Amino acid sequence: MLTIVSFIFVLGVLIFIHELGHFLVAKKVGIRVERFSLGFPPNIFAKRYGETQYCIGMIPLGGYVKMAGENPDEESSGAKDEFMSKSILQRAAVVLAGPFMNYVLAVAIMIGIYLVVGEVQTDPDRSLVGVVSEEGPAEKAGIVDGDEIIAIDGVPVGGFATMRDKINSVVEGPLEVTWLHEGDTLTAEVITAVGEVPNLDGGIDTVGIIGIEERAIGYRKFGLAEAVSRGFRDTHTIVYVTAKFVKQLVFGEVSTKMLGGPLFIAHQSGKVAERGFIYLMQFMALLSVNLAVLNVLPIPVLDGGHLVFLGIEAVKRSPLSMKARLMAQQVGMVVLLALIVFVTYNDILRFMGIN
Numbered sequence: 001m002l003t004i005v006s007f008i009f010v011l012g013v014l015i016f017i018h019e020l021g022h023f024l025v026a027k028k029v030g031i032r033v034e035r036f037s038l039g040f041p042p043n044i045f046a047k048r049y050g051e052t053q054y055c056i057g058m059i060p061l062g063g064y065v066k067m068a069g070e071n072p073d074e075e076s077s078g079a080k081d082e083f084m085s086k087s088i089l090q091r092a093a094v095v096l097a098g099p100f101m102n103y104v105l106a107v108a109i110m111i112g113i114y115l116v117v118g119e120v121q122t123d124p125d126r127s128l129v130g131v132v133s134e135e136g137p138a139e140k141a142g143i144v145d146g147d148e149i150i151a152i153d154g155v156p157v158g159g160f161a162t163m164r165d166k167i168n169s170v171v172e173g174p175l176e177v178t179w180l181h182e183g184d185t186l187t188a189e190v191i192t193a194v195g196e197v198p199n200l201d202g203g204i205d206t207v208g209i210i211g212i213e214e215r216a217i218g219y220r221k222f223g224l225a226e227a228v229s230r231g232f233r234d235t236h237t238i239v240y241v242t243a244k245f246v247k248q249l250v251f252g253e254v255s256t257k258m259l260g261g262p263l264f265i266a267h268q269s270g271k272v273a274e275r276g277f278i279y280l281m282q283f284m285a286l287l288s289v290n291l292a293v294l295n296v297l298p299i300p301v302l303d304g305g306h307l308v309f310l311g312i313e314a315v316k317r318s319p320l321s322m323k324a325r326l327m328a329q330q331v332g333m334v335v336l337l338a339l340i341v342f343v344t345y346n347d348i349l350r351f352m353g354i355n
Contacts (some may be wrong), residue, residue, distance in 0.1 A: 002270050002273055002274065003269060003270025003273075004270075005166065006269035006270050006273035006280060007147060007265065007269045007270070008060050008235055009269075010265070010269050010280065010283065010284050010287065011060055011265070012060060013039065013105075013284060014102065014105070014284065014288055014291055015038060015039075015062060015063040015285055016038055017101045017104075017105045017153065017288070018036065018065065018098040018099070018101055018287065018291060018295070018309075019036065019037075019065050019096045019098065019187075019222075020101060021061075021097035021100055021101030021102075022094055022097050022098045023036055023065050023097075024097065025093050025094045025097035026065065026067050026083075026094045026097075027045060028093065029090040029093065030081055030084070030085055030086070031068065031081060031083050031086060032051055032067065032068040032081040033051070033052045033065055033068075033092065033313070034051070034052065034054060034058065034066045034067065034068055035052065035053045035054075035064070035065070035066035035068055036052055036053070036054050036055070037054075037055040037056075037057055037063050037064050037065075037272065038055070038056050038057065038060075038063045039055075039056055039057030039058065039059055039060045039061070039063060040057040040058075040059040040060070040061065040062055041057050041058070041059070042054075042058050043055045043057050043058070044056055045055070047225075050241045052054070052252040054159070058201055060094030062225065063212075065093075067082075067083045067085045068081055068082045069083045069085065070082075070083040070084075071130070073186075074262065086317065088310050088313060088314050091228070091310055092194035092304075092310050094316035095303050095306045095307055095310070096303065097304055098303055099292040099293075099295045100292070100296060100297050101170065101292070101350075102243075102288040102291045102292035102295075103235065103239070103287065103288070103289065103292045104225070104285075104289045105127070105284075105285070105286040105298040106126065106235045106285040106289045106292075107231050107232055107235045108231075109229030109231075109281050109282070109284060109285040110200075110230070110232075110234045110235055110285055111227050111228055111230075111232075112231075112281075113231075113278060113281060114221070114222045114227035114230050114231060115222065115227045116221075117220065117221070117278050118219035118220045118221035118330070119220045119222070119230075120216045120218065120221060120327060121217055121218040121219060121220055122135040122160065122216060122217060122218060123159070123215075123217050125158055125159055126148055126158070126159065126160075127148060127149040127150070127157050127158070127162075127214075128146075128147075128148050128160070128214065128215035128217070129143060129144070129145060129146065129147045129149060129179070129212050129214075129215055130145060130147065130212070130213045130214055130215035130216060131145065131210030131212070131213040131225060131275060132144060132145055132211060132212050132213075132257050133212070136193065136209075136210060136211020136212075137190045137191055137192060137193055137209075137210040137211055138190065138210040138211045138212045139176075140190075141177065141188040141189075141190045141210075142181075142186065142188065143181075143210075143212065144181070145215070146215070147179045147181045148178060148179060148180040148267060149177060149178070149179045149249070150168065150174070150178050150179060150185070150254065151177075152175055152177060152178075153166075153175060154176060154178075155174045161216040163268075166234060167207075167208050167209065167210055168195075168207035168209070169191060169198075169207075169208065170192050170208040171194060171206055171207060171208040172191065172192060172193070172194055173191065173192055173208065173341075174189050174190070174191055174285075175186075175189070175190050175191075175192060175208075175210075176189055176190075177189075177190045177210070180200065189253045190210050192208030192209060192210055193208070193209050193211065193329055194206060194207075194208070194209070195207045195208065195209035220272055224351050225309055227301045235285070235289060238286055238289040239289055239292075242289055242290055242293045242330075243293055246293065246294070246297070254281070261352070265287065268279055268283065273279070275340075277349050290312070292314075299335055300328040300331060305328070307330070309325065318323075327330050
């Protein structure tokens with residue numbers, strides 16, 4: 001139940017913020033908005049206020065803002081409040097507003113975390129165990145939250161980073177782990193599992209893991225100016241990493257097995273929600289940036305595809321023909337559906353332990 005609620009909450013907020021961006025800028029430049037929908041039909045709520053019908057659909061995997069004269073299969077009447085009647089810059093602003101709002105949301109979340117909670121503080125001299133993965137090697141050995149790992153293969157370890165490096169060096173192999181549990185010293189053989197981490201060359205390294213995270217010993221809060229600075233810094237880092245991953249994916253530098261879809265998002269939402277609301281908000285910020293970056297890719301039916309149409313229109317000084325736009329939209333839909341099928345297939349293999 002927590003997974004379902006977390007998934008709907010995270011996806012609902014991201015979609016609402018995205019579509020709200022399109023809606024607000026469309027209204028600002030004088031475009032008539034016919035429908036604002038959160039989710040897809042069948043609708044569980046539909047109410048008209050003024051010229052706009054507001055809907056909530058039963059399928060929470062997207063949303064849309066229907067603007068007058070926007071669809072390529074509609075004949076434009078030339079009315080001043082239609083999408084195609086506005087200037088190229090105005091239409092571009094409407095299109096970019098969705099991804100931009102997702103970026104703003106991520107920045108706001110990160111700033112809020114630094115202001116309200118602060119930065120996690122850890123003990124640099126001890127390997128304190130925090131979250132332990134269910135059914136992971138550490139849990140099977142009896143290691144629990146609050147324990148302290150003091151040695152690997154009989155060699156004392158200091159900070160968590162040193163201990164992690166020793167574990168990472170052994171992939172699917174045995175390690176003798178010694179730890180403190182409520183004053184008792186325990187030792188057990190642990191067989192590491194396979195993990196993947198990004199390397200400095202932009203690729204992926206295979207490492208050994210036992211399914212533990214470092215324990216926080218406190219939090220350091222920041223003033224407004226420092227929180228804002230760090231919030232923007234962290235968000236820009238996520239933007240850079242996301243854009244770099246997309247580039248590597250396109251050029252075959254990373255495996256497509258790393259792609260995740262709705263099932264993966266739902267699973268991860270549940271996992272981070274179990275750790276606490278702050279972790280769920282951090283996950284939401286990450287997804288919000290991902291949504292912003294992916295939406296500006298030059299694929300028809302995505303915001304980036306619409307920007308390409310506007311760029312072509314600016315160069316040739318006239319809109320693409322209805323036939324060309326319809327064809328591009330159909331191709332884009334096929335590409336998008338193929339991607340959805342592929343990432344869902346990835347998710348299924350991942351949960352079956354095959355991927």
